[in-house]
Amino acid sequence: MIETIAFYFLSAVAIVSALGMVLNVRNTVAGAMSLVVTMIALSGVFVLLQAHLIAALQIMIYAGAIVVLFLFVVMLLNLRTDEFAPSRQPIVKFLGAALAIYVGIQFLGQIELGLPAAVETADDFGNYRMLARTLFTDYVLPFEMASLLLLAAIVGAVILAKRRVS
Amino acid sequence: MPWDVVAKILFMLLVVMAAILPVITWIERKQSAVMQDRIGANRADIGGLTVLGLFHPLADVAKLFAKEDFVPAGANRFMHLLAPVISIVPAIVTLAIVPFGGLYVFGDSHWNLVIADLDWGLLYVFAVGSLATYGAVIAGWASNNNWSLLGSLRASAQMISYEVTMGLSVVGIFMVFGTLKLTDMSFAQDTTFRLLGFIEHFGWVDELPAFLSWIQLPTWGIFLQPLGFIMFLTAIMAENKRPPFDAPEGESEIVSGYHLEYSGMRFGLFYTAEFLEIPVIGMIVTTLFLGGWSIPFVPQETLIAAIGGVFGEGLATGLCMIAHVSVFFVKVIVMIWLQMTIRWTLPRFRYDQVMDLCWKIILPLSLANVFVTGFAILVVRSVV
Numbered sequence: 145m146i147e148t149i150a151f152y153f154l155s156a157v158a159i160v161s162a163l164g165m166v167l168n169v170r171n172t173v174a175g176a177m178s179l180v181v182t183m184i185a186l187s188g189v190f191v192l193l194q195a196h197l198i199a200a201l202q203i204m205i206y207a208g209a210i211v212v213l214f215l216f217v218v219m220l221l222n223l224r225t226d227e228f229a230p231s232r233q234p235i236v237k238f239l240g241a242a243l244a245i246y247v248g249i250q251f252l253g254q255i256e257l258g259l260p261a262a263v264e265t266a267d268d269f270g271n272y273r274m275l276a277r278t279l280f281t282d283y284v285l286p287f288e289m290a291s292l293l294l295l296a297a298i299v300g301a302v303i304l305a306k307r308r309v310s
Numbered sequence: 311m312p313w314d315v316v317a318k319i320l321f322m323l324l325v326v327m328a329a330i331l332p333v334i335t336w337i338e339r340k341q342s343a344v345m346q347d348r349i350g351a352n353r354a355d356i357g358g359l360t361v362l363g364l365f366h367p368l369a370d371v372a373k374l375f376a377k378e379d380f381v382p383a384g385a386n387r388f389m390h391l392l393a394p395v396i397s398i399v400p401a402i403v404t405l406a407i408v409p410f411g412g413l414y415v416f417g418d419s420h421w422n423l424v425i426a427d428l429d430w431g432l433l434y435v436f437a438v439g440s441l442a443t444y445g446a447v448i449a450g451w452a453s454n455n456n457w458s459l460l461g462s463l464r465a466s467a468q469m470i471s472y473e474v475t476m477g478l479s480v481v482g483i484f485m486v487f488g489t490l491k492l493t494d495m496s497f498a499q500d501t502t503f504r505l506l507g508f509i510e511h512f513g514w515v516d517e518l519p520a521f522l523s524w525i526q527l528p529t530w531g532i533f534l535q536p537l538g539f540i541m542f543l544t545a546i547m548a549e550n551k552r553p554p555f556d557a558p559e560g561e562s563e564i565v566s567g568y569h570l571e572y573s574g575m576r577f578g579l580f581y582t583a584e585f586l587e588i589p590v591i592g593m594i595v596t597t598l599f600l601g602g603w604s605i606p607f608v609p610q611e612t613l614i615a616a617i618g619g620v621f622g623e624g625l626a627t628g629l630c631m632i633a634h635v636s637v638f639f640v641k642v643i644v645m646i647w648l649q650m651t652i653r654w655t656l657p658r659f660r661y662d663q664v665m666d667l668c669w670k671i672i673l674p675l676s677l678a679n680v681f682v683t684g685f686a687i688l689v690v691r692s693v694v
Contacts, residue, residue, distance in 0.1 A: 173451055174389070180444065187437075200433035208440020209473065212466050215447050219463060272430060272490060 151192050158185035172218045176211050183207035194265060197272045318425045322405045325639070330589045331582070332367040334646065338585075339366065341647075342654045370578075377574035382454060385571065389452035394572065394579035397445020400438045401586040407431045408593045409493045411603050411635045412500070412610055414627050423603075423635065424493055431492040432484070435594060436477055439549060443469040445583065446551070446558060446568045453571035461567025464661060465551060465558035471668045472548040478676040479541035482683040483598055486534045495531075496602030500609050502526040512693060528606040531599035537679050539599045541672050546594065547649060548664065550587045554656035557664050592645030593638075600641050603634040610634075 164178035183206045190199035266274075279287055336351070340363065343350025354365040381390050411423025428434055443466055450462020484490060487498045505525045510518050517523075532539045548555040559567040569580045596602060605613065610630060618626040659667070 173448075174386075177389070177444075177448065184441075196428070196430045197433070200430055200437045203437035204433070204440050208437065208443065209470055212443050212447060212470055215451070216463065216466050219447075219451060219459060272433070 147192055151189065154185045154188040154192070158182050158189070161185065173215060176214050176218065179214075180207045180211050183211070194269055197275055314421075315425060318423065319406075322408070322410065322425060323402075326405060326586070326589055330642075330646075331586060333364075334585050334588055335367050335370065336364055337646070337650060338653075339363070341650045345651075345654050374575045374578040379576060380571075380573040382571045384454040386452040386454070389448050390571070391576070393445050393449035393452060394569075394576045394583070395445075396448060397442060398579050398583040398586065400442040401583055401590050404435055404438050404590050404594070407434050407492055408590075408597060409496050409602055410593075410638050411631055412496060413493075414631045416624055416627060421631065422493070423631070427493050428491070430490050432480070432490045432598075436473070439476075440469075440473055442549070442583075445580070449572070449580070450568035453568075455571050457565045458568050458570045460564045461558045461560070461570065464560070464564075465568055468551070468555065468558060468664055468668075469549055471665060472545045475668050475672045475676055476542060476545035476549060479538050479545055479672065479679070480598060481676070481680045482535045482538040483531050483542075485680070485683050485687055486531070492597050492602075496597060496604065499528065499530050499601040500604035501529050502607060502609075503529050508690075526607070528601055528604065530601040530604075530606075535599070535679070535683070537675065539595075541676050541679070542598070543595060544667070545672060546591050547652065548668070550584060550591060552584055552588075552649075553653050554659050555664055556658055557661045560658070560661075588646055588649055589642055591649065592642040595645050596638065596641040600645070602641075603638040605633065605637050 161178045161181035165175045165182065168175035168178060183202055187199040187202040187207070190196075190202060339351045342348075351363040351366045352360055354360065354363060354369040356365055381387055406425045407428055409424040409427075411421075414421040414423070446465035446469070447462045450458040450460075450465070453459075483495070487495045489495060489498075503526065504518070504523055505527050506518060506522050509515055527533045551558050559569075564570075569577055572580060604610075613630050613633070614623070614626050617629060620626075621629065
């Protein structure tokens with residue numbers, strides 16, 4: 145009972161703050177803060193789903209690090225608010241609305257009403273041990289490739305940052 | 311909510327908010343005074359009674375409440391009012407997973423002295439701690455002041471950087487204890503190991519002579535991961551943004567950094583958040599590296615067995631529980647003293663020094679620590 149109430153509450157918070165992020169186009173920092181609230185609410189939903197590791201990572205990585213870096217960039221660039229104002233061209237508005245309606249119809253077609261029966265999960269479901277075992281045995285090659293890719297990106301960023309403007 | 315959880319929450323909040331927090335501001339003043347050969351705060355009195363200046367925290371709070379709560383023109387009012395609250399919440403909710411005592415069995419009832427015994431306890435600490443950045447970032451941005459903005463940029467860069475090293479420097483601890491659960495870590499530290507036992511395990515001698523075999527150390531994190539202890543303490547103190555890591559405040563450069571435009575109790579909340587984190591840091595470090603509630607060389611079973619004959623099992627368990635909780639808070643107080651000593655010994659690092667320390671010294675060292683620890687565990691597993 146408490147879990148159901150918590151689920152609906154967290155979902156409502158997530159949806160409202162996600163809307164807040166999209167609608168706060170003029171105030172980028174407020175938009176980013178709405179994104180943080182969405183992340184925290186989603187992490188609560190993950191906890192309800194017994195996915196504790198994902199919940200912790202959601203807050204640590206997304207809410208705690210990535211959005212802070214977004215804010216960092218927003219503050220450093222010191223953007224004028226009107227640069228993010230919605231476009232005034234009618235054709236852009238029309239195309240945007242058409243795309244939204246199309247995606248919305250496609251999405252509504254996918255929704256099944258009524259909840260599926262709860263699935264019995266293993267004892268170590270969502271546990272960091274299980275994830276680590278899978279990641280470092282079955283998927284060790286993709287894991288290493290991803291880390292190599294990130295390393296290449298970091299080296300590239302350092303080279304770009306170090307380049308002297310003469 | 312079961313009554314025992316409520317009782318544990320009340321106990322923790324009472325000890326930290328009502329006992330440690332007011333005294334810690336007094337300690338800050340008195341310890342600095344002692345270290346600098348001054349007398350320190352001693353004037354606040356009630357009816358002529360000064361009690362070593364212990365009424366100063368009361369006077370501070372009264373002053374802060376009486377001051378004007380000022381919001382600068384052009385500030386984002388909502389965010390400006392919200393920022394101090396964001397900065398204090400992480401420190402309070404971290405208290406939920408700190409095991410301030412072990413597991414005690416009284417007949418049928420089990421007393422597990424931790425509010426929330428999470429399997430992913432340490433990840434919770436990092437997750438919650440990473441949210442503390444927002445308090446500083448939002449405060450600086452919402453104040454509409456360039457000094458504040460500079461302060462919050464410094465704060466966010468410093469806190470993000472040290473989060474990385476803070477996580478990496480305790481990987482060795484996960485590896486040694488094989489868990490992220492803080493209660494399990496405390497139990498694992500409630501034993502001892504022979505310092506020279508490895509000589510026997512490698513087969514260099516068949517059996518150590520008694521006088522060497524006698525040298526024992528508790529299996530505390532600080533003895534198993536000495537480098538990890540130093541790096542973690544540095545990183546977590548840098549997270550707290552107190553001197554010597556207070557570049558985000560930097561009075562001589564950017565006036566007062568991110569909380570420049572705050573007055574009254576809203577400034578007081580930033581101040582409280584910093585001071586509240588001192589015991590919280592003490593608790594985390596104690597749990598990870600100083601054996602938590604365990605009494606060195608006297609494991610729980612030994613203690614209960616020793617005094618059980620005199621007092622009977624139930625009373626002995628109760629006394630053991632009281633002893634463990636007291637030992638835990640004594641260790642926390644030692645850690646508070648250590649942080650205060652560091653704070654009043656070292657001058658503020660320059661901003662580039664703070665960053666160099668993080669990325670060029672602690673990060674490579676903590677990676678090396680992970681490799682060395684892994685290698686050592688591999689060797690130990692192969693011979694034992």
